[in-house]
Amino acid sequence: MTVLLFILGVLFVAIGIIVSIALHEVGHLVPAKLFKVRVTQYMVGFGRTLWSTKKGDTEYGIKAIPAGGFVAMIGMYPPNKTDGSVRPSSTGLLQTLAESRAEPRKAGRLEKLAADARDMAHEEVGPEDENRVFYKLPVWKKIIIMLGGPAMNFVIAIVLMAVVLMGFGIAQPTTTLAEVNACQVKYGEQPPADLSNCTPTPAAAAGLKPGDKIVSFDGKQPASWDELSAWIKADAGRNVPITVERGGQSVSLSITPVLTARPVVNAAGVAEKDANGGVLTQEVGFAGISPASANVPQPVTAVLPAVGDNIAAVAGVVVNLPQRMVAVAQAAFSSAPRDPNGPVSVVGVGRVAGELAATEQVPLSARIAALISLIAGVNIALGVFNLIPLLPLDGGHVAGALYEGARRRIAKWFGRKDPGPFDIAKLLPLTYVVASVLLVMGALLIYADIVKPVNLFG
Structure with a gap:
């Protein structure tokens, strides 16, 4: 019976996380469609497509690896400023090489990264899509689209915390x-x-x-x-x-x-x-x-403060993330104890969920409330983490949009020519670095959650 309860707890939270990811992407999808941007794909997961269907302009589907999701919008990056193409002009490449004489090969590789990104962003753009590309949106619309995902996570957390506090009580x-x-x-x-x-x-x-x-x-x-x-x-x-x-x-x-x-x-x-x-x-x-x-049971007025306290706690972990990851590494490769308030991977979350469900000394209602609270906490973590102002996270796109708005406003103040949309493709090298760091951190957390899991029950 204990094993069955453990498995049910893991499945309950796993399904909750997948649904949360799907709704996070809905947070991007809905405002994108409201602002007439053509969305080609809405996918939950990565890797091979298991199932998909097309409705209107958008293909909706589920992929094999449920570790995230994405919404593909056309024209995420503006064309090359020199000749209007999605590939760099020879002049642009030569100029970049001239400005980086010390490392010409590196400059060429970086230029190619931006060119490939522009190519992918425009490969499905047709003449009829001239005003349906993302990069032409006003700054405030770009920000709303990018904040839609984290905002959805916070809404989910508020609803789930309301269920726990007002329905089950504390x-x-x-x-x-x-x-x-x-x-x-x-x-x-x-x-x-x-x-x-x-x-x-x-x-x-x-x-x-x-x-x-x-x-x-x-x-x-x-x-x-x-x-x-x-x-x-x-x-x-x-x-x-x-x-x-x-x-x-x-x-x-x-x-x-x-x-x-x-x-x-x-x-x-x-x-x-x-x-x-x-x-x-x-x-x-x-x-x-x-x-x-x-x-x-708590009053409705207790919900937002509780969510706010959780957001502040997660933000504190994110701010000190490098230090926390060092502590995780020390615990994973030594006899040092694991910090129960530190970061965990999806493996760690699943283990905690299973242990919560299998603790028969606690009433069933309390276990269900704890599992719901766990999903709420995961949504808060997803929302806060995605607000980090680094690509490929949503906060990085928001930062790019804010930079675009600031430089356009400054140009207007000084009577200069409008610099146009900010080419965020130029930041792709940094994006790959951040993505690589996130992958390493994720692998470390998974390893630590296997060899030195967080123990909430002594």
Whole structure:
């Protein structure tokens, strides 16, 4: 049963990722068609075509390797400025060679890369497509088309987070007790082996039991565990009446919290540390109880902040990506531990999904919510990563469009001739370098996820 659940978890997330990729490309496709650009292909995946059908100008299909997708638009690169051809004129090539006398062969290769890209971008352009090419679009339309993909990923993430937060809710501590500690133990010490000789906690001495729901503390009804905890911390040494609901009956008790050192925690529930790395503590009232958790549906106003927090977290990983990749490499080729908050590949995501689905100690609803949250996180990662201003990512095309708009505006300010569309094909050498780096990073992550996977469950 565990193996079956593991496989189902992997399939669930795999299908979710493929659908997310398909919708990412829809984010490019729809505005391109709205702006009358001729789209020749809409493909999910790469490699050999498994299935396709043509509707209007566009061939829609699925390819063998589901590791991405693409929308092919005609005229992505402008023709050669010298003679209007999609191939470089001899003058343009000679001029490039003259300007790069130190490395003429390199210049020729770079020119050929741009020429081949222009050729492919114009191979299906006919006379009737003069005003349907991408490069003739206004800058703002180019930006909308290129931002459509990441925007779609963020929309998917918002919808999925809304399902999780508003439908399933998030686990929050309640005023029902999950555990009543038997012995008083100083912070940082281990409980004694013989519990019969220890000093009982205030909760144990009061007769509290797991499953009790605290409905009244010193005559006040706690609205949350945090409120109840604050009252206990403030009432050290004072005997306080307490009412619990036990088995449908109301039981009246009394408790005297004791003053003891407890760690200082921040809003996220993490213990704060001093300058030397030690845990900060404070003297507060202590009862010796732990709360049970329950899923509490959240309001719609909680969705966008949650997505925003996730975007900020992913952006932080992307900004520090070189450092993170060094840490991944060190973990993969040494005994160093893997950072659970670091980047992972699709293999790592699949493994986490399988482990989540197979964890039978967690209720089914919580596992489903976790898998949906995982797909939402993948969409946030796709959206943020594609905004990096480097080709071949969407952010690189946006950066090219912004540069085009800036130089045209500057030319207009100074009364100069309009420089025309920016020939982004000139950046293809950089594109190939970035693509190669991304492939190496992807291979490293896959290897690390196989030999040193992220372990979320200890």
